[in-house]
Amino acid sequence: MFPKKSPKVTIDYTKCGEKGQMDPRDCAKCLRVCDPAIFILHESPNMPIDPVDPKYWRITPVWLSLCNMCMKCVKVCPLGAITVSR
Amino acid sequence: MCDWCMKHGAGGKWYMNAKNYSNELAEAINAQEYLKEQWKAFEMVYIRRIMGITSIDLGYKLQLPIIGRILRWSAERMIHSEGKHRNPVRADGHFGQVIPLEEAKIILGNLAAEPIIENYCMCRWMQRGIKEACCINFGLLSGVIEKLSRFIPKDTKYRLDRDEAIAHIEEHNKKGYVATVWFQPVPYINAICSCENPECGGLRLRNDFGLHTVYKGEYVAEVDPDRCQACGMCVTKCQFGVLRLVQSLKRVIVDINKCFGCGVCRHACKYDAIKLVPRENYPALRGVY
Numbered sequence: 001m002f003p004k005k006s007p008k009v010t011i012d013y014t015k016c017g018e019k020g021q022m023d024p025r026d027c028a029k030c031l032r033v034c035d036p037a038i039f040i041l042h043e044s045p046n047m048p049i050d051p052v053d054p055k056y057w058r059i060t061p062v063w064l065s066l067c068n069m070c071m072k073c074v075k076v077c078p079l080g081a082i083t084v085s086r
Numbered sequence: 087m088c089d090w091c092m093k094h095g096a097g098g099k100w101y102m103n104a105k106n107y108s109n110e111l112a113e114a115i116n117a118q119e120y121l122k123e124q125w126k127a128f129e130m131v132y133i134r135r136i137m138g139i140t141s142i143d144l145g146y147k148l149q150l151p152i153i154g155r156i157l158r159w160s161a162e163r164m165i166h167s168e169g170k171h172r173n174p175v176r177a178d179g180h181f182g183q184v185i186p187l188e189e190a191k192i193i194l195g196n197l198a199a200e201p202i203i204e205n206y207c208m209c210r211w212m213q214r215g216i217k218e219a220c221c222i223n224f225g226l227l228s229g230v231i232e233k234l235s236r237f238i239p240k241d242t243k244y245r246l247d248r249d250e251a252i253a254h255i256e257e258h259n260k261k262g263y264v265a266t267v268w269f270q271p272v273p274y275i276n277a278i279c280s281c282e283n284p285e286c287g288g289l290r291l292r293n294d295f296g297l298h299t300v301y302k303g304e305y306v307a308e309v310d311p312d313r314c315q316a317c318g319m320c321v322t323k324c325q326f327g328v329l330r331l332v333q334s335l336k337r338v339i340v341d342i343n344k345c346f347g348c349g350v351c352r353h354a355c356k357y358d359a360i361k362l363v364p365r366e367n368y369p370a371l372r373g374v375y
Contacts, residue, residue, distance in 0.1 A: 003149035028215025037213045037284050042129035051126040053235050062132050065145025066294060 007069050008085050009038070009061035015081035017058035018044040022079060024059045030073040030082060031059065036066040039073075088183075088301060088375045094273040099304060101185065101267045106275045107197045112226045117274045121230045123174035124270075129212045131287070136164075136176045148295055161297055172271055179271030182279070182288060183375075184303035186349035186362055187256060190265040190278055194251040199225035199276075202246045204254055205237040207279070209287045219244065220258050220280040222251055227276040255280065262323045264289075264348040266300060283325040293326070301375040303347030305362035309338050313359035320351035320360060342368060 011017070016024055024041060031039045043049050044056040061067070073082050090100045105111060112118065132141035139147070139157070148154045165181050172178035185193075194202070202224045206217040219239040223231055228245075231237050238244055246254065255278060259265055263280035266288070270276050281300075283289045288299040307328070318331040320338055328345045331338050338359075352360045365371045 001151060003146055006143050006146045025215060031213065031215045037290075039213070040129070040132055041212050041215050042133050043127055045130065045133065049127055052233065054127070060133055060142065062142050063145065063290070063294065064143040065149075 005086075006064035007067040008083075009064060009067055009073075010083050011059055011061065012079075012081040012083075013058060015079040016077070018047055018056035020079065020081070024057050027078065028059075029076045029078070033072045033076045035070075036063065036068070038063040038067050088373070090183075090269075090272070090301075100269075100273070101183065101189070101193060101275060102197070104197055106269075106273050107199050107225060109199060109225065112274050112276075115271065115274060117226055117271065117276075118230070120172065120174045120271055121227050121276075124177060124180070125227075125230050125234060127175070128177075128208050130175070131177055134175060144295060158297070165297065165299055166272065168272055174271075180269060181272070181299050181301070182266045182268035182277075183301040184346045184348045185265050185267050185278075186303060186305055186347065187259045187265060188349075190255045190259070190267070191252050193267060193278060194222065194224075194255060195248050198248075198251070198278075201228045202248065202251045203228045203231060203244050204239070204246055204251070205231050205244060206239060208237070209279075210282070210285050211236075213285045213287070213290075220254075220263060222246070222255060222278045222280075223276060224278075225274075225276040227270065259350060260353045262325070262350055262353075264325055264346065264350055281325075289325075298375075300346075302345070302365070303349075304365055305347035305349065306342045306345040306365055306368065306371065307340050307347065307349065307351055307360050308363045309340055310359045310361070311335075311337050313357045314338055315357050315359070317356070319354040319356070323351050323354045325350070342371060343374075 038061050039059050040062045041059050043054040044058045047056040094100045096103045164178050167178040204219050204222050207221045210216045210218050258280035266279045266281050268277040291297040291299040314337040316336045321329045321331050326346055328341045329338050349362050
């Protein structure tokens with residue numbers, strides 16, 4: 001009756017994102033390696049948003065139902081911040 | 087013709103009605119305020135909570151019994167909203183339709199309100215982290231986007247005159263990008279995008295989740311079996327997986343039920359074997375957008 005659960009993709013925001021070591025805008029490797037493009041780059045919701053030129057960005061896996069668990073993003077992330085599980 | 091042509095087309099296609107491009111209309115629906123709010127943090131559109139629900143794992147949520155149906159109904163209502171109190175941060179009343187290159191040229195040459203700008207594509211930026219200048223915006227929206235430095239190409243001319251805009255849309259279309267025209271918010275028209283599947287936020291919702299953010303075009307592709315040489319070049323261009331090379335027939339076949347009528351496949355054909363025919367020519371496709 002209930003649909004199949006989507007894979008869980010999580011990003012450790014202490015490694016990547018507004019408090020991490022890297023600005024996701026400069027890396028964005030996971031965004032590009034993902035064929036179904038399940039990630040979205042966006043302003044950090046927890047920080048004050050500069051409407052003209054936001055400074056703090058993070059990546060959120062959004063279209064989880066399209067994830068095939070190919071693990072390419074896990075391998076490509078230079079910070080090892082992504083985990084994919086059932 | 088779709089419902090939107092009936093409502094806003096003045097007897098023709100909605101995007102061929104000059105009134106929908108006018109500054110007077112924009113003022114009447116207070117589009118300036120709407121666009122400012124919408125574009126300020128457009129990247130947040132799928133992250134924000136809308137009535138307590140985000141788009142995260144939308145595919146699962148839409149398949150849930152009962153809840154999924156309610157969700158789909160309210161999402162469609164939001165996308166097509168013509169109400170007075172539309173919420174710009176969730177892009178109420180923002181949807182579009184696929185158009186062939188010829189019609190995009192007519193729009194940019196005659197209908198689009200000045201100034202015309204070409205800025206970085208929002209969808210490619212948020213879904214791939216890539217900045218590619220291929221979104222042509224016009225009218226009030228130009229002034230709104232010009233103030234947001236992250237969408238304005240540096241070192242290149244981003245304000246275009248009509249001839250330049252036509253040349254650019256032709257270049258994008260031949261590259262394989264699908265031309266789409268957008269209400270933002272309905273019935274004000276202020277953008278022609280060159281979309282790619284699945285990076286485009288609109289095509290993503292349409293193709294993967296069946297929400298009507300992008301309507302199919304007024305045409306469908308038709309292959310002339312006598313001219314087709316079965317080279318298969320057109321198949322490589324189709325963004326929607328509609329064309330297939332059938333070796334036993336030695337020609338390409340079209341799945342017209344899925345065809346969006348963008349006409350991008352035509353540019354790849356050396357034998358002039360593909361043409362666009364009105365959707366209305368096929369009784370089964372009449373009114374199916």
